[in-house]
Each structure stands twice: as structure tokens, then as C-alpha cells.
Amino acid sequence: MTVKLVVGLDGTETGDRALAFAKDLASKIDASELIAIYVIEWSPFTFQTADENAKRHLRREEEIELATSRIVEPAVSALRKAGFNARGIVRHGDVAETLDKLTVENEGSQIIVGRASADGFTKRMFGSSTQNLVMHASVPVTVVG
Amino acid sequence: MKKTSVFGPTTALAAMVANPLAAQDAVGIDDKVNQVFADLTGPFVSLIFAPFPGTSFPWIVMWLVIAATVFTLYFGFVQFRFFKHAVQLVKGDYSDPNDAGEVSHFQALATALSGTVGLGNIAGVAVAVGIGGPGATFWMILAGLLGMASKFTECTLGVKYRNEYEDGTVSGGPMYYISKGFNELGLPGGKILAVVFSIFCILGALGGGNMFQANQAHAQISGIVGDYPGWITGIIFAAVVFAVIVGGIKSIANVTEKVVPFMGILYVGAALVILIVNYDQIGWAFGQIFAGAFTGLGVAGGMVGALIQGFKRAAFSNEAGVGSAAIAHSAVRTKEPITEGFVSLLEPLIDTVVICTMTALVIVISQQMIINPETGSYMLNEAGTAIATVDGNSGVALTSAAFASGISWFPYVLAIAVVLFAFSTMISWSYYGLKAWTYLFGESKTSELVFKVIFCVFIVIGAAASLGPVIDFSDAAIFAMAVVNIFCLYFLMKLVKTELSSYAARLDSGEIKKFTH
Numbered sequence: 001m002t003v004k005l006v007v008g009l010d011g012t013e014t015g016d017r018a019l020a021f022a023k024d025l026a027s028k029i030d031a032s033e034l035i036a037i038y039v040i041e042w043s044p045f046t047f048q049t050a051d052e053n054a055k056r057h058l059r060r061e062e063e064i065e066l067a068t069s070r071i072v073e074p075a076v077s078a079l080r081k082a083g084f085n086a087r088g089i090v091r092h093g094d095v096a097e098t099l100d101k102l103t104v105e106n107e108g109s110q111i112i113v114g115r116a117s118a119d120g121f122t123k124r125m126f127g128s129s130t131q132n133l134v135m136h137a138s139v140p141v142t143v144v145g
Numbered sequence: 146m147k148k149t150s151v152f153g154p155t156t157a158l159a160a161m162v163a164n165p166l167a168a169q170d171a172v173g174i175d176d177k178v179n180q181v182f183a184d185l186t187g188p189f190v191s192l193i194f195a196p197f198p199g200t201s202f203p204w205i206v207m208w209l210v211i212a213a214t215v216f217t218l219y220f221g222f223v224q225f226r227f228f229k230h231a232v233q234l235v236k237g238d239y240s241d242p243n244d245a246g247e248v249s250h251f252q253a254l255a256t257a258l259s260g261t262v263g264l265g266n267i268a269g270v271a272v273a274v275g276i277g278g279p280g281a282t283f284w285m286i287l288a289g290l291l292g293m294a295s296k297f298t299e300c301t302l303g304v305k306y307r308n309e310y311e312d313g314t315v316s317g318g319p320m321y322y323i324s325k326g327f328n329e330l331g332l333p334g335g336k337i338l339a340v341v342f343s344i345f346c347i348l349g350a351l352g353g354g355n356m357f358q359a360n361q362a363h364a365q366i367s368g369i370v371g372d373y374p375g376w377i378t379g380i381i382f383a384a385v386v387f388a389v390i391v392g393g394i395k396s397i398a399n400v401t402e403k404v405v406p407f408m409g410i411l412y413v414g415a416a417l418v419i420l421i422v423n424y425d426q427i428g429w430a431f432g433q434i435f436a437g438a439f440t441g442l443g444v445a446g447g448m449v450g451a452l453i454q455g456f457k458r459a460a461f462s463n464e465a466g467v468g469s470a471a472i473a474h475s476a477v478r479t480k481e482p483i484t485e486g487f488v489s490l491l492e493p494l495i496d497t498v499v500i501c502t503m504t505a506l507v508i509v510i511s512q513q514m515i516i517n518p519e520t521g522s523y524m525l526n527e528a529g530t531a532i533a534t535v536d537g538n539s540g541v542a543l544t545s546a547a548f549a550s551g552i553s554w555f556p557y558v559l560a561i562a563v564v565l566f567a568f569s570t571m572i573s574w575s576y577y578g579l580k581a582w583t584y585l586f587g588e589s590k591t592s593e594l595v596f597k598v599i600f601c602v603f604i605v606i607g608a609a610a611s612l613g614p615v616i617d618f619s620d621a622a623i624f625a626m627a628v629v630n631i632f633c634l635y636f637l638m639k640l641v642k643t644e645l646s647s648y649a650a651r652l653d654s655g656e657i658k659k660f661t662h
Binding site: 040042044045046047048049050051052053054055056057058060061063064091092093098101 | 247260390
């Protein structure tokens with residue numbers, strides 16, 4: 001049986017801990033693939049100026065490039081170096097929703113994420129992405145503290 | 146667009162009364178500037194706003210309404226047939242998840258709306274209803290519904306013929322579709338028409354999209370805090386706009402772009418509250434609107450008077466046919482240009498059919514306009530030019546009084562809304578003007594900076610003086626954009642029809658389908 005583990009990265013230390021846990025787990029259960037995903041928080045229902053709209057495509061490319069080179073690629077190469085079959089995905093969208101959708105699309109068996117990185121007012125109002133993921137995920141979720 | 150002469154020159158005059166010496170100089174300078182401008186631009190302004198012989202109906206309003214009717218018929222009532230599809234597109238039902246992070250249909254629509262929703266919806270409607278009676282609302286709604294087809298036509302072309310540069314940025318609008326579209330059809334003169342459009346667009350941006358807004362914002366602020374020199378408002382506005390468009394201070398733009406829709410929602414919400422509280426009068430109000438539409442209910446000019454005011458207000462408010470929205474909508478990321486046309490047709494619906502109608506209903510229901518109890522018709526003011534109101538209010542003051550009759554503190558919110566709407570309109574038009582400018586002078590940083598500085602200087606001029614002829618000329622320039630744009634749309638509409646037929650066929654066959662989100 002092939003087991004694919006999805007690791008949700010967020011560019012912080014908790015994301016790194018999630019990655020370390022995934023490595024550990026993958027070696028124990030002999031997972032076939034590790035997929036490192038970074039979701040850039042974005043909503044199609046925000047308000048922007050005309051100038052921002054005109055430059056949006058350019059900004060999007062820059063955001064993807066930055067997330068790939070700074071967060072996803074280092075994680076994927078670290079995994080490969082450790083002998084795992086690994087690949088990375090960067091996508092814009094609602095973090096919890098997109099992470100779940102990409103997991104289903106890529107036939108992931110489990111999602112591993114770090115604990116909430118949002119704090120204060122935002123967290124109180126909307127909950128964190130981790131909370132939302134745990135509430136709505138289609139596969140089991142492991143939250144690493 | 147927020148063209149309405151609701152405040153007039155009183156503010157600057159009042160400020161000058163406070164300081165007679167400065168007033169003498171200022172009046173002297175104003176008079177000179179006015180005279181020079183009036184002499185230079187008078188014939189142009191008269192030509193654009195000329196009425197049909199023997200009537201007070203400006204031909205430019207008929208030009209816009211006829212175009213909207215032609216497009217409605219030519220595209221087989223596209224605004225009704227594809228209305229549901231337009232809503233689905235805005236919701237993102239047809240958006241490819243792989244394109245997440247690009248400009249969405251919703252964002253392009255919201256950006257374009259922030260350039261049109263504003264003073265026109267608040268003060269302009271009051272002018273229309275105050276002169277043309279409740280019946281003006283009926284004609285306004287009709288013109289708004291027809292205008293949806295004009296927006297559809299121009300915004301489809303805006304996306305289809307935009308320029309996409311290697312660095313990923315885009316530039317679009319009538320100047321691009323006129324030159325490229327005419328070229329594609331083998332028609333001569335496209336380049337010249339595009340240049341003429343661009344010139345009018347720059348003038349319109351500096352005038353109606355800038356000076357007029359600054360002038361009205363100052364009038365609104367000084368109405369609350371007391372009279373003070375307009376240049377102070379001008380400098381503050383110019384500094385903030387400069388920080389946004391030159392300094393790239395996104396936080397200010399972001400705050401505005403978030404607060405303005407909130408203000409719009411608050412405005413509609415307040416109108417709804419008043420309507421719900423007076424729900425027993427809604428039937429009566431609609432009765433007044435329908436009766437007034439065909440009889441005039443005693444207003445000056447009768448039914449024709451109501452029709453002129455309604456058509457005029459719709460055309461002036463939603464900018465359908467002017468071409469400005471095509472610039473805003475062209476930034477969307479889509480493989481099908483026509484989808485943005487569908488989305489854009491919601492704009493006149495929201496701006497005119499919903500928001501303007503809300504204002505009109507609140508004014509009618511609040512009974513600020515005096516009815517003769519014996520005849521049931523409206524009474525005219527002493528001059529016989531408009532309907533008599535309870536406190537003699539007109540324009541934004543009439544809207545304000547109407548809302549205050551239901552929610553006493555709402556005029557303060559309204560004042561803030563007017564100022565914010567003015568600011569967001571300036572930001573929008575600075576972009577429209579810039580695109581026309583760069584079309585003429587190239588997309589270099591220096592060229593852009595020159596326009597942006599000129600734009601900021603005009604804010605100060607607009608707020609500081611009551612340059613009637615300058616503002617008249619600016620408005621004429623905006624409508625001159627519509628003369629060039631609509632003339633060209635008649636030639637280019639067949640290109641849109643080809644797109645429409647192809648898209649409709651693929652939608653019916655299931656080739657274009659929803660994405661599961």
C-alpha cells in the first residue's frame with residue numbers, strides 16, 4: 001500500500017517541526033511520498049485598486065517564486081537528501097481549504113501541520129487555519145506542537 | 146461619475162467673505178481663470194451639452210441611451226439572458242483553481258464600481274427626483290437596465306484587446322481596442338480616434354475625476370466644520386493621493402478600498418432600514434414613480450421632464466458607454482474576454498438600478514417633497530424650476546434630510562461617505578487618466594510621474610476655487626469620451642457578437658463548465 005504524507009508549511013518554526021515529524025513518521029511507516037505544500041493566503045473577494053489589479057499577475061509570479069525558493073524548495077531538498085521521495089506545491093487560496101483540496105487531489109493519506117501561528121484578534125475572530133483544517137479536513141490531520 | 150452641481154460656488158465665496166482682502170485677490174484670479182477658460186472652452190462645452198432644438202434635452206444623453214438600446218437589441222437582451230451566468234462568474238464558479246491569486250472577476254467588478262458609485266448616487270438622484278419628480282426614477286431604472294448592454298460591449302473589448310507586457314502587467318481600455326479593433330477590421334482612422342479618446346480621457350480624469358471631486362469633498366467638509374480656504378483641503382487630499390499613486394503607500398489605498406465598499410453597504414443598509422420601517426408606504430412610493438413616469442405629477446416639463454431627468458441621471462451615474470470601466474475591467478485574468486463583459490453588466494445594475502433607486506425611494510417616502518393635498522400633484526418652488534421641499538433642500542442636502550427623517554444621525558455618516566467616495570473616485574480616475582497618458586506618451590517611469598504630479602496639482606486647484614467653466618469643460622470632456630467610444634463601438638460590436646456566439650455555443654454544449662471548488 002502506498003502512503004503519501006502531506007506536510008503543510010507556513011515558513012515558521014512550527015512548520016519546520018511539522019516537517020521533522022513527517023520525516024520521522026515517514027521513515028517508520030515507509031511512506032511512498034512526502035508532499036510539501038505552502039498555501040499563500042489569498043481571497044478572490046478582496047478589494048483592490050485598479051493599479052494593484054494591473055500588476056497582480058506580476059505580483060502573483062513573484063509571490064510563488066519567493067515561496068518556492070525560500071520555503072518549499074529547501075524543505076523538499078532536505079527531504080530528498082534524507083532519502084525520501086518528495087515534491088513541493090505552492091498555491092494561492094484559503095489555507096485550510098486549499099491544503100485539504102490539494103491533499104485529496106494528490107491522494108494524500110494524512111496531513112501534518114504545525115500548531116496555529118495566528119494570534120490575538122484574528123485568531124479569536126476567525127480561528128486559525130489549523131483549527132479550520134482540523135474541523136473540515138477530508139483525511140486525518142496531525143497537529144505538531 | 147459624480148457629476149452634479151449640488152454645492153455650486155457658494156463654499157469658496159463664503160470662505161472669501163471671512164477674509165475680504167484675500168477674497169479680492171482670489172476673486173480676481175478666479176475671475177481671470179474663469180474668463181480665459183470660458184472663452185477657450187465655451188463652444189466645446191455648449192456643443193457637448195447642447196439640447197435638441199426647442200427642448201431642454203441634451204443630445205449627448207440621447208446619444209448614450211440610443212447606443213444602450215442598440216446594443217441591447219443587437220446582443221438579444223444579453224443583460225437578461227446572461228444575468229445568472231454573470232452572477233456565477235462573480236461567485237467564481239467558472240474560475241480555474243490553478244489561476245488562484247490572479248485578479249478575480251469579483252475584484253475587477255469591485256474596482257470598477259468604486260470608480261462609479263459615489264456622489265452621483267447620493268446627490269445626483271436627489272437632483273433628478275427634485276426636478277423630475279418620482280417619475281424620473283422609472284426612466285432612470287430603464288436607462289440603467291439598457292446601459293448594462295453598453296458596459297458589456299466595451300468591457301469585452303477592453304479585455305480582448307488589452308496589452309499584456311512581458312513583465313506580467315497589463316494596460317487596456319478603449320484606446321487599445323479602438324486602434325487594434327479598427328486595424329483588425331481593416332478600417333482606417335483607428336489610431337487617430339484612439340488618440341482623440343485618450344486626450345478626452347486625460348481631460349476627463351483631471352476634471353470630473355479629480356477637480357470636481359476635490360471641490361465637492363471640500364464643500365461637504367466645510368459644510369460640517371465651517372468655512373475655511375479650499376486649498377487646505379486640496380493640499381491634504383493631494384498629499385494623500387500623492388502618497389498612494391506616487392509613493393506607492395498601499396496601506397492608504399487598502400484602507401480606502403476596504404472602507405468604501407463598507408460605506409456603500411452601510412448606505413444601502415440604511416436605505417433598507419428606512420424602507421422596512423415604512424414598508425406600508427413602499428406600494429404608494431412605487432405608485433408615485435409609475436404615475437409620475439407617464440404624467441409627471443405636476444413637475445416642470447411633465448412626463449418629458451421626468452424622462453429627461455431620469456435618463457440624464459442614469460447616464461451620468463453609471464458611465465455606460467463612456468469607456469472608463471473598460472480600463473478598470475481589463476486587468477482581470479481570464480481566457481475568455483467575454484466573461485468580463487458579462488460581469489461588467491452587473492455594474493449599472495448595482496449602481497443605477499439598485500443604489501440610485503434606493504435613494505429615490507427614501508426621498509419619495511420621506512415626503513420631503515411637498516404635495517398639494519387638493520390635486521395630489523407636487524408643488525413647484527417659487528422659481529418654478531423644481532419641486533418645493535420641506536426646508537428648501539436640494540441635491541445632497543435633500544438626500545441627507547430624507548435619511549435624517551428616518552435615522553437622525555445618518556447625515557454625519559453620509560458626509561464621511563461623500564468624502565471617501567470622492568477620494569476613491571480620484572484614485573480610480575488617476576489610473577484611467579494615467580493609462581490614456583501612457584498610451585500617448587509611452588509607459589516610462591518619467592512619463593508616469595509627470596502625469597501623477599499634474600494630477601495632484603489639479604486636486605489643489607479643484608478644491609481651492611470654484612472654477613465653473615473649468616468644471617463644465619471637464620464634464621464635457623468625460624462625455625466627449627462617450628462620443629468617440631460609442632462611435633467606435635458601433636463598428637466593433639460585430640467582434641463582440643462573434644465572441645458571444647462562440648462562447649454561448651460552448652456553454653450550451655458543456656465545453657465550458659463549472660469547476661468544483
